[in-house]
Amino acid sequence: MTIQLDTEVIIVGAGLTGATLACGLAAHDIATVVIDRIPPADGISPTFDGRASAIAQSSRIALDGIGLWPLVKEKTEAIREIRVSDGPSLMFLHYDHADIGDEPLGYMIENRDMRAGLVQLTEKTAGLTIAAPAEIVAMNRDDGAASVTLKDGRTITGHLIVAADGRGSATRQAAGIDVTGWGYNQNAIVATIDHTESHQGIAHERFLTSGPFAILPLKGGHQSSLVWTERSTLADSFMALDDDAFLNEISERVGGFLGKLALVGPRFQHPLGLQVAKSYASTRLALVGDAAHGIHPIAGQGLNLGLRDAAALIDILVEAKRYGLDLAHSAGLEKYQRWRRADNLLMAGMTDVLNRLFSNDVRPLKAMLDVGLATVNSLPPLKKTFMRHAMGQVGDLPKLMRGESPG
Ligand SMILES: Cc1cc2nc3c(=O)[nH]c(=O)nc-3n(C[C@H](O)[C@H](O)[C@H](O)COP(=O)(O)OP(=O)(O)OC[C@H]3O[C@@H](n4cnc5c(N)ncnc54)[C@H](O)[C@@H]3O)c2cc1C
Numbered sequence: 001m002t003i004q005l006d007t008e009v010i011i012v013g014a015g016l017t018g019a020t021l022a023c024g025l026a027a028h029d030i031a032t033v034v035i036d037r038i039p040p041a042d043g044i045s046p047t048f049d050g051r052a053s054a055i056a057q058s059s060r061i062a063l064d065g066i067g068l069w070p071l072v073k074e075k076t077e078a079i080r081e082i083r084v085s086d087g088p089s090l091m092f093l094h095y096d097h098a099d100i101g102d103e104p105l106g107y108m109i110e111n112r113d114m115r116a117g118l119v120q121l122t123e124k125t126a127g128l129t130i131a132a133p134a135e136i137v138a139m140n141r142d143d144g145a146a147s148v149t150l151k152d153g154r155t156i157t158g159h160l161i162v163a164a165d166g167r168g169s170a171t172r173q174a175a176g177i178d179v180t181g182w183g184y185n186q187n188a189i190v191a192t193i194d195h196t197e198s199h200q201g202i203a204h205e206r207f208l209t210s211g212p213f214a215i216l217p218l219k220g221g222h223q224s225s226l227v228w229t230e231r232s233t234l235a236d237s238f239m240a241l242d243d244d245a246f247l248n249e250i251s252e253r254v255g256g257f258l259g260k261l262a263l264v265g266p267r268f269q270h271p272l273g274l275q276v277a278k279s280y281a282s283t284r285l286a287l288v289g290d291a292a293h294g295i296h297p298i299a300g301q302g303l304n305l306g307l308r309d310a311a312a313l314i315d316i317l318v319e320a321k322r323y324g325l326d327l328a329h330s331a332g333l334e335k336y337q338r339w340r341r342a343d344n345l346l347m348a349g350m351t352d353v354l355n356r357l358f359s360n361d362v363r364p365l366k367a368m369l370d371v372g373l374a375t376v377n378s379l380p381p382l383k384k385t386f387m388r389h390a391m392g393q394v395g396d397l398p399k400l401m402r403g404e405s406p407g
Pocket residue numbers: 012013014015016017018035036037038051052053054055134136164165166167169170171188190227270288289290291297299300301302303304305306
């Protein structure tokens with residue numbers, strides 16, 4: 001049976017970026033259908049994704065603007081301080097939110113809690129239709145319209161398709177858009193730990209020879225999310241350790257300041273690499289989130305960039321609708337691509353350089369970097385600039401991220 005569904009925007013991928021974009025568009029009266037190959041409930045399971053995300057202040061403001069933050073606030077932990085150190089070196093960089101105001105530097109939230117909030121929000125947002133699980137069997141984009149045909153016989157027609165289907169984006173590939181990038185020969189091992197001492201809202205990043213090791217504060221004071229960057233050749237052997245041996249490896253890297261540690265839930269690993277789409281737009285198509293750019297998690301910014309893409313596209317589409325334009329008009333898509341590609345390339349480059357500089361064992365370089373960290377730490381204006389970058393307050397921010405309504 002063929003069922004025809006008319007909408008304005010069709011989003012492929014209901015991950016953190018796609019679902020946020022869908023809620024934001026529908027909240028501003030742009031009819032949206034979001035398609036995912038997995039059922040929404042799968043993304044909430046503890047075995048699906050063990051990661052937690054650092055949400056920058058500007059992203060928090062945008063999530064507040066679309067109504068998500070009130071649904072997830074109780075599940076978040078404020079990041080009040082960040083301590084960066086180079087292995088055992090005593091020279092470190094210390095960011096304290098109190099140096100620049102009352103607001104925390106950011107917030108930690110477990111990805112599954114954010115997904116649960118998004119599922120709740122998508123269900124109650126008028127003008128938003130979820131098609132999941134669903135398999136796309138055909139996609140058409142031409143000067144007149146865009147359409148997606150699903151295996152169950154539904155055809156969805158709209159003005160614009162948004163690819164939000166992650167790093168391996170089939171939508172991007174079908175459009176013939178190439179990516180450029182490289183692997184880091186590093187995997188991120190992710191685990192959650194319980195600890196007897198409070199984390200006090202402090203995020204730690206330690207630069208070890210194998211890569212950065214992050215200890216990130218979770219809700220309640222006595223749980224943290226670990227992102228342990230390890231050489232790919234060794235990651236599988238660490239993953240294969242039994243719980244006690246794995247915990248010993250973690251304890252060695254965390255040190256004693258969190259007291260007694262215990263593992264919570266399963267461990268996960270993610271191969272790391274840099275990936276940048278050569279174009280963010282084509283006829284009736286825009287790329288957002290990891291479908292457009294995948295970066296190293298060293299600065300906890302990948303999702304924040306995706307949320308900026310979403311907020312920028314909301315600005316452009318809301319304006320097009322207000323002026324009665326085709327939502328996929330070429331000037332709008334070109335503006336989106338110029339705006340977001342430059343910002344994302346800058347962050348991709350910064351994270352790439354940071355990872356290369358710190359993930360090594362070259363002593364003279366290490367010594368220079370330690371002096372660099374200590375220098376930044378002793379220069380308040382420079383330090384404040386870095387803090388504002390981490391808070392996502394630098395650059396050409398979309399309206400939602402400035403606390404303004406795009407409508
Ligand atoms: C270890 C680690 C830690 C990180 N920490 C942070 C952090 O602290 N802060 C931060 O900002 N970022 C962080 N990131 C980056 C962040 O996790 C990603 O940028 C983000 O999850 C990307 O979300 P997305 O929605 O764009 O893509 P994805 O999460 O990949 O979602 C894609 C969606 O598309 C769906 N899909 C795929 N193919 C199809 C198809 N053919 N048809 C239909 N649906 C499809 C999938 O089911 C999925 O739901 C981290 C990354 C890693 C690896």
